[in-house]
Every structure is written in C-alpha cells, then in structure tokens.
Amino acid sequence: xxxxxxxxxxxxxxxxxxxxxxxxxxxxxxxxxxxxxxxxxxxxxxxxxxxxxxxxxxxxxxxxxxxxxxxxxxxxxxxxxxxxxxxxxxxxxxxxxxxxxxxxxxxxxxxxxxxxxxxxxxxxxxxxxxxxxxxxxxxxxxxxxxxxxxxxxxxxxxxxxxxxxxxxxxxxxxxxxxxxxxxxxxxxxxxxxxxxxxxxxxxxxxxxxxxxxxxxxxxxxxxxxxxxxxxxxxxxxxxxxxxxxxxxxxxxxxxxxxxxxxxxxxxxxxxxxxxxxxxxxxxxxxxxxxxxxxxxxxxxxxxxxxxxxxxxxxxxxxxxxxxxxxxxxxxxxxxxxxxxxxxxxxxxxxxxxxxxxxxxxxxxxxxxxxxxxxxxxxxxxxxxxxxxxxxxxxxxxxxxxxxxxxxxxxxxxxxxxxxxxxxxxxxxxxxxxxxxxxxxxxxxxxxxxxxxxxxxxxxxxxxxxxxxxxxxxxxxxxxxxxxxxxxxxxxxxxx
DNA sequence: AAAAAAC
Numbered sequence: 001x002x003x004x005x006x007x008x009x010x011x012x013x014x015x016x017x018x019x020x021x022x023x024x025x026x027x028x029x030x031x032x033x034x035x036x037x038x039x040x041x042x043x044x045x046x047x048x049x050x051x052x053x054x055x056x057x058x059x060x061x062x063x064x065x066x067x068x069x070x071x072x073x074x075x076x077x078x079x080x081x082x083x084x085x086x087x088x089x090x091x092x093x094x095x096x097x098x099x100x101x102x103x104x105x106x107x108x109x110x111x112x113x114x115x116x117x118x119x120x121x122x123x124x125x126x127x128x129x130x131x132x133x134x135x136x137x138x139x140x141x142x143x144x145x146x147x148x149x150x151x152x153x154x155x156x157x158x159x160x161x162x163x164x165x166x167x168x169x170x171x172x173x174x175x176x177x178x179x180x181x182x183x184x185x186x187x188x189x190x191x192x193x194x195x196x197x198x199x200x201x202x203x204x205x206x207x208x209x210x211x212x213x214x215x216x217x218x219x220x221x222x223x224x225x226x227x228x229x230x231x232x233x234x235x236x237x238x239x240x241x242x243x244x245x246x247x248x249x250x251x252x253x254x255x256x257x258x259x260x261x262x263x264x265x266x267x268x269x270x271x272x273x274x275x276x277x278x279x280x281x282x283x284x285x286x287x288x289x290x291x292x293x294x295x296x297x298x299x300x301x302x303x304x305x306x307x308x309x310x311x312x313x314x315x316x317x318x319x320x321x322x323x324x325x326x327x328x329x330x331x332x333x334x335x336x337x338x339x340x341x342x343x344x345x346x347x348x349x350x351x352x353x354x355x356x357x358x359x360x361x362x363x364x365x366x367x368x369x370x371x372x373x374x375x376x377x378x379x380x381x382x383x384x385x386x387x388x389x390x391x392x393x394x395x396x397x398x399x400x401x402x403x404x405x406x407x408x409x410x411x412x413x414x415x416x417x418x419x420x421x422x423x424x425x426x427x428x429x430x431x432x433x434x435x436x437x438x439x440x441x442x443x444x445x446x447x448x449x450x451x452x453x454x455x456x457x458x459x460x461x462x463x464x465x466x467x468x469x470x471x472x473x474x475x476x477x478x479x480x481x482x483x484x485x486x487x488x489x490x491x492x493x494x495x
Numbered sequence: 496a497a498a499a500a501a502c
Contacts, residue, residue, distance in 0.1 A: 338497095
C-alpha cells in the first residue's frame with residue numbers, strides 16, 4: 001500500500017491503508033478519487049477515533065464510514081461457520097427503512113471480496129425472514145432502531161461485541177422521536193467502542209447533545225455548516241394563497257420542463273391527494289409515505305429509480321440520504337417545518353458532481369419557514385411571484401378545479417371519495433378542460449426559462465456571495481418581467 | 496404542527 005508520503009497528484013483511494021480486496025471493490029464501483037469527506041474521515045476512522053462528520057449532500061458520506069469500518073473489522077472476520085465466530089462488530093443505525101437498505105447495499109458492494117458478512121434489518125417486513133442471517137452471525141449490521149430492538153428482545157442477535165457504532169443522519173437519530181429507542185440500544189452496546197456520527201446538518205443543540213455520545217470526537221467539516229450543495233440551482237416561487245399551489249405546481253412542471261422530480265409535501269394525506277391530482281392531469285406520479293406498506297414503498301422507489309415513475313411525491317420519509325442516480329429536480333410543494341429538512345430534501349438532486357434544480361413554492365404564510373431556510377443555509381431568496389391572472393374569465397382553469405371543487409379549510413380530507421372518482425369517471429367537459437393543462441408549452445426560447453435563478457438584492461458581502469456561485473447570476477429581465485412572461489404563456493388559449 | 500421508527 002502506498003502511504004501517501006510525497007504526493008502531488010490527485011488523491012486516490014489507494015492512498016489509504018485499505019486491504020486489496022476492498023480497493024478492488026472500490027475500483028469495480030468505478031471510483032478513483034475520494035471526495036473531501038472521504039479523504040478526511042477515512043484516516044481518522046482507521047486511527048480509531050470518534051468522528052462527527054458533516055459534508056454536503058451527495059458527497060459520499062456512506063463510503064467514508066463503510067470503507068474504514070470494513071478495513072477495521074476485516075482481520076476479525078472468520079471463515080468458520082460457527083455463529084459464535086461471527087459476532088456483530090459494527091452497527092449502523094438509519095432513520096428510515098429505505099436508507100437502511102441503501103446503506104446495506106453499499107456495504108455489501110464494498111465487502112463482496114472479503115469474508116465479512118453483513119445484514120440489514122428493518123420494520124414493515126416479515127421478521128422471520130431476517131432471523132436466519134442474524135442467527136448465522138454477521139460482522140456488520142445495518143438497521144432501523146425499532147426492528148433491531150425487536151430482534152434483540154427475541155434473542156436473535158447480541159450486540160455485546162459492537163466496537164463500531166454509526167449513526168447515519170445523526171442529527172435525525174438524536175432527535176426526540178428516536179432518542180428513547182436509541183438509548184435502549186446504546187444500553188446494550190459495549191462502552192468501549194468507536195462512535196461515528198454523520199450528517200449534512202447539525203444544529204447547535206444536536207451538536208452539543210452528540211458530544212455526550214462520543215469520546216473526544218474529531219469534527220470533520222468539509223463545507224460551511226449546513227450548506228446546500230453548490231451543484232443545486234435553487235429557486236423559490238410565491239403564490240398568494242394555498243389554493244394556488246397545485247396549479248402553480250403543474251405550471252412549473254410543464255414550463256420548467258421538469259421531466260423527473262421528487263415533490264416534497266409535509267403530510268401523508270397531502271402526498272396521497274397531490275399524487276391523485278397529478279395522475280388525473282395525466283402526469284406519471286406515484287407517492288411514497290409512511291402509511292403505505294413497506295413492499296409498496298420499496299416498489300415505488302425502485303420504479304422511480306428505473307424511471308418508470310417520473311414524479312415521486314414524498315413525505316420526509318424520502319428526504320434524507322436516498323441516492324437516486326442523476327435525479328435532476330426536487331420541488332418543495334410545501335416548505336419544510338425544519339430548515340434542516342430543506343437541505344436534505346434538495347440534496348436528493350445534484351449528487352456526485354451532477355447538476356440539479358430545486359424549486360420551492362411558498363405562500364405568504366410560509367414567510368417564517370423561508371426566513372429560517374435562508375438563515376440556516378446562509379442564502380437569501382427572493383421569491384418569484386406566480387400570481388393568477390386578474391380577471392376570472394381569463395384565469396387559467398386549475399386542474400384541481402377541473403377535477404373537483406377545492407376542499408374547504410378544515411374539511412376532512414376526502415380520501416375515500418378520491419378513490420372512487422377515478423379518471424375514467426370524468427365528464428367530457430372536464431376532459432376538455434384538462435386537455436388545456438396537458439398542452440405542451442414550448443418556452444425554451446424564453447430567457448426566463450433558460451435562466452432560472454432569481455438573484456436577490458443582497459445584504460451579503462461580496463466575499464460571502466462568492467461562496468454561493470448561483471448568486472452571481474444577473475437577471476437582465478428585472479424581477480417582474482418573468483412573472484408577466486410566465487402568465488401570458490401559461491394561459492390556456494380559448495378555442 | 497408533522498414525519499419517522501416494532502409488533
């Protein structure tokens with residue numbers, strides 16, 4: 001192994017003291033140059049120290065703990081068939097089931113030429129199918145907390161020899177909802193262990209809390225704290241009230257040429273209803289949220305990865321960690337309640353050096369949420385208004401209106417009603433009106449749509465601005481011009 | 496104020 005003595009060329013994975021079998025798997029995955037978080041974290045994890053690692057979304061945090069952990073446990077991996085010779089040495093905890101699956105897939109990929117055994121356990125699936133692997137023994141276990149506790153209580157697994165603990169999306173794992181389960185797991189782990197925390201975001205409170213779970217942690221930050229990826233062009237659009245959001249969304253999808261996107265909403269009900277709405281507008285949409293069966297969630301995510309589904313309407317179950325290759329666009333239909341979630345949501349795009357777009361829809365009601373996002377990510381947004389045309393006659397008919405009357409505030413969500421009013425029951429008039437919305441609008445020559453970023457009258461210094469390259473883009477049209485352009489072109493023609 | 500995570 002090269003020890004990186006005098007090194008002028010670009011860094012390479014072979015610079016680390018990794019076993020040839022691990023290096024081979026890295027090579028087969030097509031990676032040559034480690035990312036900054038990998039360059040910095042891997043040696044520290046190999047050295048045995050605790051790490052609190054934060055790096056922007058899509059910069060390879062998973063490999064930065066998986067690779068050195070594999071290296072560290074490799075000498076202990078037995079080829080014996082005795083379960084007793086295969087205790088769990090390393091445990092990775094994840095906040096969602098899909099993320100656990102993804103991390104496990106990665107671990108499997110990097111471990112494939114080694115005798116290290118790994119398994120993943122998570123809820124919502126038959127527990128019996130997970131038991132044999134645990135009973136046979138695995139060195140590396142990836143899990144969601146609840147199901148892991150279930151297996152612990154059933155005596156399917158023992159964690160008494162876990163020397164490496166990773167909290168992936170650590171700030172989430174340490175929040176109130178997870179803390180009790182996490183504490184119960186920590187209670188059965190050896191005190192003598194390495195604890196690694198990784199996330200793109202750490203609030204000051206969580207950062208402080210995290211310290212109590214680690215021993216002299218080395219903090220590794222490869223970017224400004226809580227920063228969004230530079231690869232993502234972020235735009236915020238405003239509408240005057242909540243009822244405008246659906247038609248604004250359809251406009252954005254059509255006029256911004258959104259071909260594949262994740263659309264985030266704040267509730268499971270909204271995920272279901274918005275998906276239904278988009279499907280009626282003949283948009284290829286599916287949803288993913290916690291009220292679905294796990295089988296359905298996994299199938300939908302697979303379909304989205306394979307481009308069989310173009311629009312994935314998601315709750316924050318899909319906000320963190322998920323790596324969907326070259327996914328080009330994230331839309332916040334609702335702004336998230338936590339500013340950190342904004343960073344994670346938009347981080348589903350612009351990964352591994354690719355370019356991405358993030359569009360958000362805000363109402364005046366969302367001012368405080370937007371302000372919190374600006375503050376956290378150290379950016380200023382000027383929302384671009386998307387106002388409906390003034391006269392009732394000229395106003396574009398929203399697909400929502402066409403499909404069914406809008407739901408009044410406070411009225412119970414009409415979930416069952418929705419199920420019955422399937423697209424084939426639409427009247428001819430409704431069909432005709434919907435066809436307006438489906439009309440393909442070619443706006444590629446309009447400067448607004450080839451120049452999506454709206455710079456803000458900034459209060460930032462030039463030095464600060466230079467850290468946010470997307471800021472510097474001038475808007476020759478002036479702030480209101482794009483709005484007018486959008487509305488003129490967005491109007492359905494009366495024919 | 497909501498989502499997620501065990502049965």
